[in-house]
Amino acid sequence: xxxxxxxxxxxxxxxxxxxxxxxxxxxxxxxxxxxxxxxxxxxxxxxxxxxxxxxxxxxxxxxxxxxxxxxxxxxxxxxxxxxxxxxxxxxxxxxxxxxxxxxxxxxxxxxxxxxxxxxxxxxxxxxxxxxxxxxxxxxxxxxxxxxxxxxxxxxxxxxxxxxxxxxxxxxxxxxxxxxxxxxxxxxxxxxxxxxxxxxxxxxxxxxxxxxxxx
Amino acid sequence: xxxxxxxxxxxxxxxxxxxxxxxxxxxxxxxxxxxxxxxxxxxxxxxxxxxxxxxxxxxxxxxxxxxxxxxxxxxxxxxxxxxxxxxxxxxxxxxxxxxxxxxxxxxxxxxxxxxxxxxxxxxxxxxxxxxxxxxxxxxxxxxxxxxxxxxxxxxxxxxxxxxxxxxxxxxxxxxxxxxxxxxxxxxxxxxxxxxxxxxxxxxxxxxxxxxxxx
DNA sequence: GAGTAAATGTATACCAGGTGCAGAAATCGT
DNA sequence: ACGATTTCTGCACCTGGTATACATTTACTC
Numbered sequence: 001x002x003x004x005x006x007x008x009x010x011x012x013x014x015x016x017x018x019x020x021x022x023x024x025x026x027x028x029x030x031x032x033x034x035x036x037x038x039x040x041x042x043x044x045x046x047x048x049x050x051x052x053x054x055x056x057x058x059x060x061x062x063x064x065x066x067x068x069x070x071x072x073x074x075x076x077x078x079x080x081x082x083x084x085x086x087x088x089x090x091x092x093x094x095x096x097x098x099x100x101x102x103x104x105x106x107x108x109x110x111x112x113x114x115x116x117x118x119x120x121x122x123x124x125x126x127x128x129x130x131x132x133x134x135x136x137x138x139x140x141x142x143x144x145x146x147x148x149x150x151x152x153x154x155x156x157x158x159x160x161x162x163x164x165x166x167x168x169x170x171x172x173x174x175x176x177x178x179x180x181x182x183x184x185x186x187x188x189x190x191x192x193x194x195x196x197x198x199x200x201x202x203x204x205x206x207x208x209x210x211x212x213x214x
Numbered sequence: 215x216x217x218x219x220x221x222x223x224x225x226x227x228x229x230x231x232x233x234x235x236x237x238x239x240x241x242x243x244x245x246x247x248x249x250x251x252x253x254x255x256x257x258x259x260x261x262x263x264x265x266x267x268x269x270x271x272x273x274x275x276x277x278x279x280x281x282x283x284x285x286x287x288x289x290x291x292x293x294x295x296x297x298x299x300x301x302x303x304x305x306x307x308x309x310x311x312x313x314x315x316x317x318x319x320x321x322x323x324x325x326x327x328x329x330x331x332x333x334x335x336x337x338x339x340x341x342x343x344x345x346x347x348x349x350x351x352x353x354x355x356x357x358x359x360x361x362x363x364x365x366x367x368x369x370x371x372x373x374x375x376x377x378x379x380x381x382x383x384x385x386x387x388x389x390x391x392x393x394x395x396x397x398x399x400x401x402x403x404x405x406x407x408x409x410x411x412x413x414x415x416x417x418x419x420x421x422x423x424x425x426x427x428x
Numbered sequence: 429g430a431g432t433a434a435a436t437g438t439a440t441a442c443c444a445g446g447t448g449c450a451g452a453a454a455t456c457g458t
Numbered sequence: 459a460c461g462a463t464t465t466c467t468g469c470a471c472c473t474g475g476t477a478t479a480c481a482t483t484t485a486c487t488c
Contacts (some may be wrong), residue, residue: 011435011483014483014484015436018436018437040474050438051474052437052438052439052475053436053437055474056437060474060475131345131349134345134348134351137348138348157390157415158414158418160386161415164382164383164385165418165419167382168378168379169379171378172374176371176374197371204372204375204379204422205422206422206424207424208418208419209379209420210422213302213366214302223455223456225454225455225464225465232466253444254445263466265445265446265467265468266446266448266466266467266468267465267467269445269446270465270466273446275444275445
């Protein structure tokens with residue numbers, strides 16, 4: 001058990017290689033033929049691994065795709081936690097999202113690299129993957145609610161309400177961007193609109209729906 | 215096709231009876247033994263129907279449970295559409311939700327009848343059912359966004375943003391109520407708190423998160 | 429460096445949800 | 459009552475996922 005060693009040990013390295021091999025084989029096949037058109041058995045064969053081993057690394061077929069986003073699940077929560085002490089949570093989240101737009105972070109929906117777009121399309125075409133993304137969203141809500149409670153000592157319910165609103169809005173923005181790129185609009189061309197929409201959305205979050213309806 | 219006849223025809227009636235028989239058998243078995251512990255084959259047998267026929271009526275196992283909520287998917291959208299002309303959408307939704315609390319509408323999470331609570335628990339215990347509920351939520355968002363666009367001519371993106379916020383908040387409120395009832399709190403005792411929380415939540419929607427964090 | 433315990437991997441058989449198909453049975457219009 | 463049309467059924471089949479029992483590899487100890 002060499003946990004803090006510089007050398008992770010052969011076993012560990014081999015595991016990582018296998019993990020990557022399976023994941024790569026999966027993504028490659030899925031992108032080429034579609035998620036539902038490729039069976040896990042085929043993925044296992046392409047990765048030169050038994051089906052059972054595949055399921056030892058990835059609990060479900062969907063995880064073969066979604067595990068790459070695992071870090072993003074707690075991203076917003078982390079942003080809130082790590083914000084400067086003179087910054088209010090919502091501002092930190094907005095700044096982070098705008099930075100994501102600049103960097104064309106795929107999670108903002110504003111990345112038009114063919115790989116990313118094909119991945120996006122693949123997910124939308126597979127209901128089980130869409131469902132998985134929803135679960136992902138729920139996880140983000142929970143993490144954010146906890147971060148709000150702990151760093152802005154927001155009361156329980158308020159934290160949950162704020163969290164679901166913030167996550168839902170970010171998600172909607174990203175979906176809107178991705179949708180437009182899927183339609184063929186280049187990211188660079190969309191950028192200005194994406195920023196404006198984000199500003200609008202976060203202003204809505206801050207000021208409420210009052211101004212919309214009245 | 216006798217759609218408006220008094221006589222629906224034998225075929226139609228039989229279909230409805232079969233539909234109900236399958237659904238009832240499913241719910242009964244699921245409540246008794248748990249969703250994952252009962253196979254669709256068992257449901258089919260209990261309903262005296264072939265497995266193939268079962269899937270002709272319900273596309274997936276989850277639908278055996280969720281089809282009962284189908285109407286609720288567009289409920290908020292309907293409320294917005296049918297609101298009096300001098301009422302703003304958010305107000306209509308709030309009033310409707312508060313009315314739901316009074317009536318102990320299960321969708322508000324404030325119904326503590328044993329049947330309802332067991333159903334709720336059953337759903338939470340089955341990941342695939344939870345996933346299905348999320349999809350349900352997404353449907354509600356879309357329907358509401360459209361209603362907002364059409365009856366309050368809210369611009370596309372704004373409508374979507376408002377819709378996801380409203381749906382998310384209602385959902386959070388319902389979940390919070392249901393959670394407390396699951397904990398053993400009687401609905402009548404919870405009622406006052408539920409109303410206060412709902413008012414708080416809708417005020418948040420109206421006035422924004424500004425007052426929370428600043 | 430040999431030997432052993434622990435961890436990983438494999439083959440095989442199995443279960444459950446879901447679909448395709450061919451034909452039997454019920455319902456409908458006339 | 460009769461043919462046309464739906465609906466139901468049984469069966470075989472595919473796929474995702476799991477259990478079991480066994481083989482292989484790695485790591486640790488002396």
